[in-house]
Structure formats: C-alpha cells, structure tokens
C-alpha cells in the first residue's frame with residue numbers, strides 16, 4: 045500500500061507526478077493556504093507532509109498526526125516550523141537550499157536597482173500622465189556603480205549577491221555571526237561589525253534567517269546608524285525589520301529608500317502605512333519565483349519527502365541525525 049501524504053498547495057506537474065507515483069496524495073488545491081484547523085484535521089492519518097512557508101507547523105500539529113514520519117518544506121527558510129519540537133519527536137524536516145540561491149540573489153539586485161533608480165515611481169509617473177517633457181532633475185536617483193554594498197548574512201544567498209556586485213565595481217562589506225574567510229578571499233568582501241557596516245554602506249541587503257536574534261534586527265537604533273542616502277533591501281524574512289521603525293525612518297528621511305520582497309505581516313494589507321510612502325517598494329515575496337527555480341524547489345521537496353517516508357536521511361535535512 046502506498047503511504048498517505050498531505051500537500052498543502054498546488055505543485056508543478058512534474059513534482060506532483062513523481063509524488064503520485066509513490067504515494068497516495070491528498071492535496072489542498074486552493075489559492076489560499078489551508079487553515080491551521082483544516083491542516084490539523086487533514087494530517088491525522090498521514091505519514092508525510094509537504095508544506096510551504098505559509099503553514100504553521102507547531103508541536104500540537106505534529107502530535108495530531110501519530111503516523112507522521114517526515115515534514116518536507118518547499119522553501120529554504122523554515123521559521124514556520126518548530127524544528128526543536130520536530131527533533132524531539134524524531135521527525136526529520138527537509139528544506140530546499142541551493143536551487144533558489146541565484147534567483148533570489150538576482151531578485152535582490154532587481155530591488156536594489158529599482159530603488160536606486162526609482163523605477164516604481166517612474167512607472168507611476170508615466171501611467172498617471174505626468175510625463176510632459178524630459179527634465180534634467182526628473183526622478184534623480186542614487187548611483188550604483190562604485191557604491192558600497194553592505195550584506196548582512198554572508199551565507200549562500202549573501203555570497204551570490206556579493207558576487208554580482210563585482211560587475212558594478214562596488215566595495216562589498218558584510219556582517220555575520222561568523223567570519224567567512226573563504227568569502228573574503230574569493231569575493232574580496234570585507235568584514236564589519238553590524239554598526240560599522242550600517243554606517244558605511246550606501247545599500248544594505250538582508251540575507252539572514254529569521255531567528256530570535258535577527259527578529260527586529262533593523263530597528264530605530266540600527267536604522268539611525270545608516271546614511272540618510274542609504275537604501276535598505278530585504279529578501280530574507282519580513283520580521284527582520286521592525287515595520288513601524290521603518291516607516292518612521294523612511295518618512296523622516298533618516299534613510300532614503302526601502303525595497304522589500306518580504307513584510308511583517310505577510311501579506312501586507314493594501315492600506316498599510318508603508319504603502320503610502322513614495323520611497324518604499326513592496327512586492328509579494330517572489331524572490332525565488334522563476335519557473336525553473338520553483339520547479340527545482342518542488343522536486344527537491346518531493347525527494348526529501350520520499351526519503352523520509354523510506355526512513356532514509358533526507359537529501360537536505362534541517363535537523364540531521366534525526
């Protein structure tokens with residue numbers, strides 16, 4: 045008999061077909077995620093769960109599924125899953141690192157360039173019929189070439205962002221919980237403590253996991269250290285920036301611009317005060333959203349799930365040894 049599994053959202057066909065060949069799949073095929081209550085009910089008799097970052101996977105949910113053998117998250121970040129609780133219960137948790145590094149780094153650059161050169165405002169300007177003539181001082185932005193880029197979190201994605209900066213002749217600084225001698229040697233990036241990085245950078249790009257240490261990392265104190273001309277880019281997790289403090293920093297001119305792929309809360313309501321600011325670009329958590337990357341992520345999540353069902357170590361396991 046095939047093992048029963050639950051999938052919390054539509055998957056690319058090739059990934060679904062691979063799952064269906066090995067498992068009895070029940071899928072939540074709606075646009076919005078299943079509620080916590082629905083998910084709790086659905087996984088009662090399941091051996092595997094393939095979930096997304098929109099699903100809260102807490103100890104109660106795990107305990108509702110006595111047959112559960114594996115949790116496979118189709119994302120690299122896993123702050124929605126209580127990993128300690130999974131480990132205590134002997135449940136391996138999988139994620140999808142690596143395959144989304146380049147797409148995410150490319151997108152951090154899309155945001156950086158869009159904010160520097162005020163692309164969103166330019167589009168709005170044309171659409172609203174304000175473009176009447178060429179202007180020497182129209183929509184002046186920030187120079188990217190030769191500027192200083194500060195990367196907070198020099199993991200896979202931070203390094204890929206740094207690599208792209210060489211084409212723009214940028215000085216690249218980084219801060220991280222650990223020094224990265226290899227990245228320093230290979231990419232020419234320079235280590236700074238957080239405060240110095242913030243004070244020296246023209247662009248600050250966030251690439252940390254969301255943890256208790258990084259929640260609210262960008263707040264009134266840290267944003268006050270940034271240059272008034274600085275641009276803040278976030279493709280990590282929304283709560284790494286305090287949204288009220290960001291609003292104050294942007295509206296008072298303490299920093300120049302923010303470009304966010306992730307927000308707190310997520311989704312951000314259309315009437316949120318950050319959306320009223322001309323110097324804040326917000327897009328809906330799409331940094332890894334290319335056809336090829338999302339397909340690879342789904343295939344990786346499927347492979348993690350199938351390994352867990354067979355009792356094998358997952359190809360990408362967040363809590364190795366479980």
Ligand code: GLV
Nearest residue numbers: 118119120121332
């Ligand atoms: C996306 O944010 C991911 O963690 O994969």
